[in-house]
Amino acid sequence: MTESLSPDSLLVALGRPHSAGSPVNEPLPLTSTYRAGGELVYARDGNAGWQALETVVGALEGGSAVAFASGMAAVAAALETLPAGALVAHSRVAYHGVAVLLHDREAAGRLRVRAVDTLDHGAVAAACEGAALLWVETPTNPLLGVVDIAALSEVAHARGAAVIVDSTLATPLRQRPLDLGADLVLHSATKYMGGHSDLLLGVVVTREPELLGALVHRRRIDGSTPGALEAFLALRGLRTLSVRLERAERSAGELARRLAAHPAVTRVRYPGLPGDPGNELAKRQMSGFGAMVAFETVGDADSAERVCAGVELITHATSLGGVETLLERRARYPAEVAAGTPETLIRMSVGIEDVEDLWRDLARALDAVAAS
Numbered sequence: 001m002t003e004s005l006s007p008d009s010l011l012v013a014l015g016r017p018h019s020a021g022s023p024v025n026e027p028l029p030l031t032s033t034y035r036a037g038g039e040l041v042y043a044r045d046g047n048a049g050w051q052a053l054e055t056v057v058g059a060l061e062g063g064s065a066v067a068f069a070s071g072m073a074a075v076a077a078a079l080e081t082l083p084a085g086a087l088v089a090h091s092r093v094a095y096h097g098v099a100v101l102l103h104d105r106e107a108a109g110r111l112r113v114r115a116v117d118t119l120d121h122g123a124v125a126a127a128c129e130g131a132a133l134l135w136v137e138t139p140t141n142p143l144l145g146v147v148d149i150a151a152l153s154e155v156a157h158a159r160g161a162a163v164i165v166d167s168t169l170a171t172p173l174r175q176r177p178l179d180l181g182a183d184l185v186l187h188s189a190t191k192y193m194g195g196h197s198d199l200l201l202g203v204v205v206t207r208e209p210e211l212l213g214a215l216v217h218r219r220r221i222d223g224s225t226p227g228a229l230e231a232f233l234a235l236r237g238l239r240t241l242s243v244r245l246e247r248a249e250r251s252a253g254e255l256a257r258r259l260a261a262h263p264a265v266t267r268v269r270y271p272g273l274p275g276d277p278g279n280e281l282a283k284r285q286m287s288g289f290g291a292m293v294a295f296e297t298v299g300d301a302d303s304a305e306r307v308c309a310g311v312e313l314i315t316h317a318t319s320l321g322g323v324e325t326l327l328e329r330r331a332r333y334p335a336e337v338a339a340g341t342p343e344t345l346i347r348m349s350v351g352i353e354d355v356e357d358l359w360r361d362l363a364r365a366l367d368a369v370a371a372s
């Protein structure tokens, strides 16, 4: 029956016990070991709570999912499947934790890395020569560029490189990288999947049995296992992803349009805006434009910081994907400045509050800067 269900229904229906008299939710399994004679021996092998979450995420992405303690634990496990000395070509605009981890591995002589502009297909082709892996992120964080997964998968595969897509900003509901040719999809489930800013969790999904086995092995041996409570909460959050995302995305589109017309804003980046560099590709590759908006303010870093300090309903904090709207000036991190993030760029994760309340809050903070 489930093959014919839409993702919005799979989210709700899968990963539940089915026998008569069972609870409708997988109970929270708090144990570090199992009675001998069963499939599971020790808690690093797995538990029914992770499996329920993995069943849902795997079905949404069209592969088999492996859950990890955090998005970064998932990133580390994916990189750890590569042999020593392997070359990784990676998106120059990437989640800064990924950039730091790649840099650390390179400094330790564990991997070789090559940063590339993934919007430039010729440059990606050159960077993939001799590479074992191409690391793609789309939409990119925080510039919200849209990268062509199908085209780059062809380019990378032709040169013998596997492709991983960090699809955190798109969620499994807005793009399916495995269908477009990627070998691995990664999510920080801390963000949209969990959706309530109350947990850390990561997921990697693949269709390739060898990669799946390697990832499960890494989790067991490195101990990068998700907490039982976190997996429970992530699945509970995931149940409502489609309604949360629908609302947040609608508000993001509206706020992006209004921001573009505000005198204190010099540029808005949102793939849903006509004329945005990623708009045409996003229409083909994604089934919606997501709920992240980035904008640059007039003035300098201090002006942008005053906007961040001036909001009241909106929370000035890092992270994204929760029900509450968050914003921050990304160039407050030195690594982001080095990666080319403009000084006044504010990244906003639009939540599910009333859009008029959000706009009043934002406009008031922006008006104060425009008037000064």
Ligand SMILES: *Cc1c(COP(=O)(O)O)cnc(C)c1O
Pocket (backbone or CB within 6 Å): 070, 071, 072, 073, 095, 097, 137, 141, 166, 168, 169, 188, 189, 190, 191, 200, 201, 202
């Ligand atoms: C947050 C994030 C990560 C890291 O995930 P954690 O759960 O914070 O460890 C990786 N990639 C992207 C795009 C993210 O936003």
